[in-house]
Amino acid sequence: MRIALLDDHAVVRHGLVSHLGAEPAIEVVGAYGSSRELIRGMTQAPADVLLLDFSLDQDEMDGVSLIRALQARFPHCRILVLSAHHEAATVSLALRVGARGFIGKGEDMADLVKAILAVAAGAVYLSADMAYQVVDATTSGGNNHGAAGADVLRQAWLSVREQEVIRCYLTGMSITEIASKFNRSVKTISSQKATAFRKLGVTSNNGLFKIMSKLG
Template structure:
């Protein structure tokens, strides 16, 4: 299995090199770039491609802001998955980062095992938020905040669900049962259950409640 290629961006040298050393020692990880400035990351990625970009959301004042940086990276490197690691992880910041294209968010105060888990999930195409972060966002993010933030990516499209998996999840979110969905699309209950399970894995959720919370946070209004 190919290692997950990771590029790091953080303007604090201790954090940057500490992360690089820790992640490089993790099985299945390869740190391919360590950057202090966003322009160096953007210029370095073509020659040192990465599967996952691990970014600090709040860099120095003369740098691109987190929103502009994520948007630029999504345009220039659409195949790279973006995971934000930041000391600023209030619900507004997390929600904004997710809405403009990040696939996950980890607070710098969280345990390293959570960061490792987040990297593996996001690199696989899933969306990652800790359970506590998901609930905090669901309680504070309103429809007005979502409208003010600009372009909002669809969580189902971001997670690269198949068309049939999207059908199942959208129907499920609309309140339909597995049996009703099976009848609607003339598929077996077993097939619908399998498609639902696959979609859950790609979205990085493990329960019905997590699915509804995630949908509320990062799907279009």
């Protein structure tokens, strides 16, 4: 089967190409460092499965928007997310917008190959622990779509203070205004915002607003 991979870390890309290229059932047709390179490359060398890093550089689209764009451009390619950040909310968002599986970067290479084969065969792949977390977060979140945004903040394991920062930020408050409101330093608020972004799988302000608006 033909696979392509997108990761903005060269060492990770080279390692994946080396290991996956040794698998008899897999042909790596492209390894890309940016979404632009990926789209250009996959147009010329289509892939059956795309191994996609969910959190790229700030100049890139957020993971949710990128998955949507790739699905529209390459509808027959199945997307498997490979990420160091696999909180329940991040995994749920990726699956909701079209990913066919999600695997952490800390997993063994044998598990990655297993995930690729499963996704290529049409199955949805999650590790047992990851599946449990997603189901638990979903069932505990209820069916109130009006509270979906708040549920995502909670399910992403944001601390109370990180949730406060994101909620205020979504109302249009600046970092300085939030710092003044909670009597914290600007540096502390910026750090809490950055941590919350990582847990939510977004890399930009637009990414955050897009996700929360889609969830109501």
